[in-house]
Amino acid sequence: MAAKKKLPSPITILFIVIVIAAIATWLLPAGEYNSLTYSNNSFTVSSASGDKTLPAAQHTLDSLKILITLDKFKSGDIFKPVAIPGTYHQIKSNKQGITDVIEAPVKGLYDSSDIIFFLLFIGGFIAVFQETGALEQGVAALSHRMRGQEAWLIIIITFFFAFCGAAEGMAEEGLAFYPILVPLYLAAGYDLMVPLAVIFAGTNIGNMASFSNPFSTVIASNAAGISWTDGFLERIIFFAVITAITIWYIVRYAQKVKKNPASSLVYRFDGAVTSPFAALEHAEDAKVKLEAKNGLQIFIFLAALGLMIGGFIAGWSMPAVTALFAVAAVLMAVIGRVKEKVFIEKFIEGAKSLLSVVLIIGVARGVTFILNDGHISGTLLYYSAMLVGKMPGIAFILMMLVLYMVFTLFISSSSGMAVLTMPIFGSLAVIIGVPGKEIVNAYLFGMGIMGLVTPTGIMLPSLDIASVSVKAWLRFAYPLMIMLLIVSAIFLVVGVL
Numbered sequence: 001m002a003a004k005k006k007l008p009s010p011i012t013i014l015f016i017v018i019v020i021a022a023i024a025t026w027l028l029p030a031g032e033y034n035s036l037t038y039s040n041n042s043f044t045v046s047s048a049s050g051d052k053t054l055p056a057a058q059h060t061l062d063s064l065k066i067l068i069t070l071d072k073f074k075s076g077d078i079f080k081p082v083a084i085p086g087t088y089h090q091i092k093s094n095k096q097g098i099t100d101v102i103e104a105p106v107k108g109l110y111d112s113s114d115i116i117f118f119l120l121f122i123g124g125f126i127a128v129f130q131e132t133g134a135l136e137q138g139v140a141a142l143s144h145r146m147r148g149q150e151a152w153l154i155i156i157i158t159f160f161f162a163f164c165g166a167a168e169g170m171a172e173e174g175l176a177f178y179p180i181l182v183p184l185y186l187a188a189g190y191d192l193m194v195p196l197a198v199i200f201a202g203t204n205i206g207n208m209a210s211f212s213n214p215f216s217t218v219i220a221s222n223a224a225g226i227s228w229t230d231g232f233l234e235r236i237i238f239f240a241v242i243t244a245i246t247i248w249y250i251v252r253y254a255q256k257v258k259k260n261p262a263s264s265l266v267y268r269f270d271g272a273v274t275s276p277f278a279a280l281e282h283a284e285d286a287k288v289k290l291e292a293k294n295g296l297q298i299f300i301f302l303a304a305l306g307l308m309i310g311g312f313i314a315g316w317s318m319p320a321v322t323a324l325f326a327v328a329a330v331l332m333a334v335i336g337r338v339k340e341k342v343f344i345e346k347f348i349e350g351a352k353s354l355l356s357v358v359l360i361i362g363v364a365r366g367v368t369f370i371l372n373d374g375h376i377s378g379t380l381l382y383y384s385a386m387l388v389g390k391m392p393g394i395a396f397i398l399m400m401l402v403l404y405m406v407f408t409l410f411i412s413s414s415s416g417m418a419v420l421t422m423p424i425f426g427s428l429a430v431i432i433g434v435p436g437k438e439i440v441n442a443y444l445f446g447m448g449i450m451g452l453v454t455p456t457g458i459m460l461p462s463l464d465i466a467s468v469s470v471k472a473w474l475r476f477a478y479p480l481m482i483m484l485l486i487v488s489a490i491f492l493v494v495g496v497l
Helices: 008-028 058-063 069-073 098-111 115-134 133-147 150-169 171-189 191-209 216-224 232-259 265-270 294-316 320-333 340-353 357-375 376-386 393-408 413-434 436-451 459-466 470-496
Strands: 034-037 041-049 050-055
Touching: 008 098, 008 357, 008 376, 008 459, 058 115, 069 232, 098 115, 098 357, 115 133, 115 171, 115 294, 115 320, 115 340, 115 357, 133 171, 133 294, 150 171, 150 191, 150 294, 171 294, 171 459, 191 232, 191 436, 191 459, 191 470, 216 413, 216 436, 232 436, 232 470, 265 470, 294 320, 294 376, 320 340, 340 357, 357 459, 376 393, 376 413, 393 413, 393 436, 393 470, 413 436
Parallel strands: none
Antiparallel strands: 034 041, 041 050
């Protein structure tokens, strides 16, 4: 039998993307928009001729044709530099060479240090939890309780992740749940694709239909000069529709695999893959008894995850949330009477288990450095604006959806995308007569659809931790993406009519 062709490893794929981005800096002219920054009750306009300080007043924003109101800057809702419409200009090119390509992943790792330490501490926290035996007992007990109703595990948990994505922008935080859900879904008779889809696709479609996400909807709406509540009901309906479609798609696949394991896409493309996490030894027991101390440890575990979500909503810093998991790990070790030496060993082992994941995240961030240092992000935005500037409303909004899908291949930061593009496209929307909320929706929908497959997002870290190949995931994801694209286009067209 001929060996199955495999795609390169995640880090190799990202290096290829970095090289492509560097080549683009040699092919495209360098250019940028003047930018506006608020600080110390004044505005600073940065341009090729230097920085200029202007009074922090509404008439300043109006004169620059920026649709954002002054209070959004003063409240901190807009905290990144904002592109100023009509100020694009070409500048001296800064072509990215071999040295830049080599340094980009390193810069990305330094820039991602907060997320990296957050995930390493989560890895240690999970490993200590596993050492106590509480994780296995808890998951086995849940598996036993849900026997015969496994589909509800998919329905309820996918909805949970989608809601968290839509409400507060859950993304990287979802990586903490794989050690729990992978053994659970495998014990239910599913394959590794199911927990991956539940967590990754769940959070992604939630972000796609964000109705209150402060990192995307709120920032994008402010940058477009509208209230984030404008379009709220439409996004709630959209959330219900695409969540139902995604759950149906995952359940359909899962039931097919449960009935015929040979139909698994993981098996088809990757062969027999070993689970990255320990299997449940007692999943088939007639009755799984949960000890009192393990129940307390499970409570601490769930409380830590709950505080993580609540903390991010409340505006906790990343170091504070990271420290939360260190404290929770110590508490579980004390209750489980884990010896100090074993605790340290397991915590380090857990951190090691996520090392490849954090490396992928850091390398992915390197793509942004190449684009920014090469000064072609503004060029791409300018020519995109020229492309859609004369289109009628429906064609304009559909092209915006396509453009945001393309942009997401290179810019995975939702807040960065918003402040870069919304002031420009928001102004165009006013001229063409397209509601501002639909520009925000095109941004959300485009990023959400392409977020399922973009290598610069959290797709590759998710695949790595779940031990699913890129090839298998793409085969699973593309029918779902087509359905989401059709639904998105319908909602956008209706919103413009």
